[in-house]
Amino acid sequence: MHLDLNLLTVFDALLEEGSVMGAAERLHLSSPAVSRTLGRLRKVTGDDILVRTGHTMAPTPYALAVREDVHRLVRQAREVLTPARELDLAALDRTFTIQCHDALAASVVPVLAGRLMAHAPGVRLRVLAENSADTDDLRHGRVDLELGGGRPALPEFRSEVIGHDSLVVAMRRGHPCADALDLRAFAAHPHVVVSRRGRLTAPIDDVLAAEGLRRQVVAAVATLSTALQTAARGDVLVTCTALLGRPLIEAFGLVTRPLPVDSPAAPVSCTWHQRYDSDPAHAWLREQVAAAFEEVVAG
Numbered sequence: 001m002h003l004d005l006n007l008l009t010v011f012d013a014l015l016e017e018g019s020v021m022g023a024a025e026r027l028h029l030s031s032p033a034v035s036r037t038l039g040r041l042r043k044v045t046g047d048d049i050l051v052r053t054g055h056t057m058a059p060t061p062y063a064l065a066v067r068e069d070v071h072r073l074v075r076q077a078r079e080v081l082t083p084a085r086e087l088d089l090a091a092l093d094r095t096f097t098i099q100c101h102d103a104l105a106a107s108v109v110p111v112l113a114g115r116l117m118a119h120a121p122g123v124r125l126r127v128l129a130e131n132s133a134d135t136d137d138l139r140h141g142r143v144d145l146e147l148g149g150g151r152p153a154l155p156e157f158r159s160e161v162i163g164h165d166s167l168v169v170a171m172r173r174g175h176p177c178a179d180a181l182d183l184r185a186f187a188a189h190p191h192v193v194v195s196r197r198g199r200l201t202a203p204i205d206d207v208l209a210a211e212g213l214r215r216q217v218v219a220a221v222a223t224l225s226t227a228l229q230t231a232a233r234g235d236v237l238v239t240c241t242a243l244l245g246r247p248l249i250e251a252f253g254l255v256t257r258p259l260p261v262d263s264p265a266a267p268v269s270c271t272w273h274q275r276y277d278s279d280p281a282h283a284w285l286r287e288q289v290a291a292a293f294e295e296v297v298a299g
Contacts, residue, residue, distance in 0.1 A: 005077055007044065010037040012074045014050055015067050019057055087280040089120040096285050097126040099137065100147035101196070102223040103244040104268075105129075106251075108147070112292040119288075130196045132222065138273055144282060145289065146271040156274050162290040163297060164265035165241035168256040170249050172232055181257040187213040190236045192227040193220045204239060207261050228252045241266055243297055268293060 013023035014034070024034040041049050050057040059067070098109070109127050116123045128143065137143040138157065151159040169186065171177060177185050187208050193200060200217045208215055218236060221227050225248055227238045232252040239259060240249075249256060270289055276282035 004040075007037065007041055008070055008074050008077070010034060011041055011049070012070050014038065014041075015059060015063060015070065018050070018059070020050075085280055087284055089284070091122065092120045092281060093122040094281055095124040095126060096144045096282075097128060097142065098145045098147060098289075099128045099130060099143045101130050101194075102225050103241060103248060104147050106225075106247040107244045107296050108289070108292050111295050112288060115288050115292055120284075130222070132196050132198070138271065141273070141275070144272065144276065145285065147289065148269065148271075149266055150271075151267075151269050152271055157271055158274055158277065159269050159271040160286070160290075161267045161269050163268045163293045165243045165268060166265045167239055167259045167263050168242045168245070169259055170228055170231055170238045170240055170245065170254045170256050172235070173253065173255055175235055175237075175255075177237065177257065178255055181260050183208070183211060183213065183260045186237065186260050187215045190216045190218045190234075192230045192236045192238050193217050194222075194224050194227045194238070194240065195220045196222050198222075202239070204259070204261065204263075224248055228254060243299070244268070246299075 010023060010027065013026045014020070017023045017026055020034050020038060021031050023029075024031045027034070038049060045062070047062040048060050049063050050059055052058075100109075105127055109125075113125055116125060130148070131137075138146055151161075169177075169181060177189060193202055195202075198220045200220050205215065219227075219230065221230070224238075224240055224245055227240070228245075228248050229252060230236055231238045231254060242256065270286055272282065272286070
């Protein structure tokens with residue numbers, strides 16, 4: 001059977017109004033149009049639906065029996081086709097999964113968790129570490145939001161820059177470069193590079209090469225925490241973001257110096273799949289992430 005939702009809509013109006021004319025006025029249709037739909041209803045159901053009784057029309061026993069079901073179905077269809085856009089934070093019961101590197105997890109996530117608990121106590125947060133390779137987790141909804149420096153090129157993803165963070169060089173207290181750090185001193189000392197893919201080079205190496213310099217990278221590690229812990233135990237240098245890296249830098253008792261070359265501040269982006277564009281709860285989450293980042297910046 002070819003089902004037509006309009007049949008239920010007219011069925012409901014006919015039962016509510018008790019006449020073709022009343023149903024037509026209610027639905028802003030012509031009486032002939034409603035009469036034709038009533039004919040289709042009679043053909044589909046095998047029942048007269050409404051029968052004339054003098055100057056009025058009365059519902060058949062079948063129509064009376066299904067009246068509440070028809071009204072409920074029409075109401076549910078309207079709710080499905082016109083989803084609510086108002087968000088009740090007090091009643092929101094949802095788990096959000098965020099994926100980010102450990103510097104963001106250490107700096108932004110504690111502030112974000114506090115905001116979620118204060119405004120939406122029924123919301124739970126899952127924070128996952130970055131993968132060493134790209135995955136389909138964001139595409140398939142296993143991750144709601146990715147935070148980091150990258151911005152995907154595929155049109156099915158949305159990305160928004162929520163802020164920027166300048167680059168600094170972290171080192172142990174008493175490091176030979178703690179008093180002064182120029183480009184030659186930067187190149188002369190060993191480095192630990194933070195790379196989820198294990199890359200041993202970074203854009204700064206192109207700058208060094210242009211000056212005829214080359215640094216020694218002794219290790220590439222997946223997390224900033226590992227890199228800074230290595231710096232705390234020796235004379236290696238670690239290039240990282242200033243604000244987002246601050247909690248870990250302070251935790252390991254390190255000091256920072258400005259990167260000895262002009263470098264644009266690193267963008268911090270949140271990325272999500274387009275399926276969440278019109279989801280009020282997801283939009284609210286993105287707002288909270290941006291607000292948490294601003295709170296970290298304000299420090």
